[in-house]
Structures are given as structure tokens and as C-alpha cells.
Amino acid sequence: xxxxxxxxxxxxxxxxxxxxxxxxxxxxxxxxxxxxxxxxxxxxxxxxxxxxxxxxxxxxxxxxxxxxxxxxxxxxxxxxxxxxxxxxxxxxxxxxxxxxxxxxxxxxxx
Amino acid sequence: xxxxxxxxxxxxxxxxxxxxxxxxxxxxxxxxxxxxxxxxxxxxxxxxxxxxxxxxxxxxxxxxxxxxxxxxxxxxxxxxxxxxxxxxxxxxxxxxxxxxxxxxxxxxxxxxxxxxxx
Numbered sequence: 001x002x003x004x005x006x007x008x009x010x011x012x013x014x015x016x017x018x019x020x021x022x023x024x025x026x027x028x029x030x031x032x033x034x035x036x037x038x039x040x041x042x043x044x045x046x047x048x049x050x051x052x053x054x055x056x057x058x059x060x061x062x063x064x065x066x067x068x069x070x071x072x073x074x075x076x077x078x079x080x081x082x083x084x085x086x087x088x089x090x091x092x093x094x095x096x097x098x099x100x101x102x103x104x105x106x107x108x109x110x
Numbered sequence: 111x112x113x114x115x116x117x118x119x120x121x122x123x124x125x126x127x128x129x130x131x132x133x134x135x136x137x138x139x140x141x142x143x144x145x146x147x148x149x150x151x152x153x154x155x156x157x158x159x160x161x162x163x164x165x166x167x168x169x170x171x172x173x174x175x176x177x178x179x180x181x182x183x184x185x186x187x188x189x190x191x192x193x194x195x196x197x198x199x200x201x202x203x204x205x206x207x208x209x210x211x212x213x214x215x216x217x218x219x220x221x222x223x224x225x226x227x228x
Contacts (some may be wrong), residue, residue: 002154033212033214035210035214035215037155037215039155044205044218044219044220044221045147045155045205045207045215045218046218047210047215047216047217047218050210050211050214050216051211051212056216086154088154088155090155090157090214090215091214092212092213092214096171096172097169098157098169098170098171098172099145099157099160099213099214099215100157101154101155101156101157102154103154104154104155
């Protein structure tokens with residue numbers, strides 16, 4: 001059971017906008033930055049969003065992050081077939097004194 | 111270009127030990143937190159441990175505390191993870207990840223597979 005809760009799956013058609021949620025608590029998302037990672041099949045994870053809503057250079061602006069209270073969201077607009085991957089949220093947890101991840105959301109592009 | 115190369119994985123018997131290494135290049139190693147994150151076969155990501163720039167701050171996930179030890183050698187641009195008292199539940203790909211703007215993982219290596227089995 002992961003500390004951060006994500007839906008196990010999501011789907012959309014090309015061009016659509018999809019949102020992936022991440023629910024936490026006051027000890028993690030509620031007081032710390034949220035990070036999002038993309039893991040394409042058979043590859044290492046890649047940082048997609050840092051500090052809630054910041055994109056590393058090279059990440060398309062189709063990807064955006066937000067946070068409200070103890071929950072966060074990743075939005076992908078203009079969905080493309082190459083976006084098919086697993087997506088993970090993460091944050092530092094002050095109570096656990098460690099980083100925590102969501103269980104991951106498998107995104108399917110129909 | 112940031113490059114992180116893990117090594118040291120392999121097959122080990124339950125109760126055994128292993129030392130993982132991560133060689134870093136392409137950035138000022140001594141300026142960053144370093145993390146180890148693992149992924150069991152077919153499962154999600156689990157953060158394992160991290161260490162700050164000079165090794166004075168170290169954190170572990172509860173499930174490995176007392177069994178795993180993270181360390182770094184800034185002169186060799188390397189971070190290590192000593193694994194001991196291994197069980198089947200420790201079977202996973204272990205990723206080395208540089209801290210991003212904070213201690214949280216940013217850039218990732220390709221991982222090294224640790225299999226605990228008799």
C-alpha cells in the first residue's frame with residue numbers, strides 16, 4: 001500500500017487532455033513539493049515535473065502539474081501515442097523522514 | 111550530460127550481502143544529494159535511501175533501515191549502497207538518482223538488477 005494514492009490506470013485518445021490524480025496527507029503533499037516521473041516501457045524513470053509545476057528543460061509544455069491541499073494532479077494535453085507510459089507522483093514525507101511514491105498510473109493511449 | 115552508471119547487481123542467496131556502486135559524471139557530484147530507488151519486478155517505485163552532499167545527512171525507508179547502508183566518495187564521484195541480510199522481498203532493479211533541486215530524485219541511471227534467491 002503506497003503512501004501516495006494514484007489511480008492504477010488512465011486512458012485517452014490522441015489529442016485529448018487527461019489528468020492523473022495523486023492523494024497524500026499533511027505530512028507529504030500538504031507541506032512539500034510534488035514531483036512527477038514518467039517511465040516508458042522497459043526504461044528508467046524520467047523527471048517530468050518538479051516543485052509541483054516546474055518542467056525540466058526538454059519536457060513539452062503539454063505536461064503540467066498542480067497542487068491543492070493534500071492532493072496533486074498531472075495534466076497531459078494534446079495526448080500522443082508516445083505518452084503511453086507509467087506515471088508516478090512523489091513527495092518528501094516529514095513524518096517518515098523519507099521520500100514517498102504513489103503506486104503509479106498506467107496511461108493508455110487508445 | 112549527466113551520466114549515472116550503476117553496477118554490482120547480481121544473484122545472491124537469502125541472508126547474503128551485496129554492494130552496489132553508482133559512478134557519476136557530467137556534473138559537480140559533490141553539490142548534489144544522491145538517492146537509491148528500487149523497483150521490484152512488475153511493481154512500482156520505492157525510494158530506498160538518500161545522502162546529502164557531504165554525507166552528514168542520511169535517510170532510509172523503514173524496511174531497509176539497519177540492513178542497508180548508503181555512502182558516497184566525492185573524490186571518486188560515486189555513491190554506494192551496501193545491502194545485507196537480504197530477503198526475496200529485496201529483489202528489484204536498483205536505480206541511482208541524482209537529487210533534483212532538492213533531495214528528491216531528478217536524473218536517473220539505468221539501474222542494476224538484484225535477485226535474492228536460493
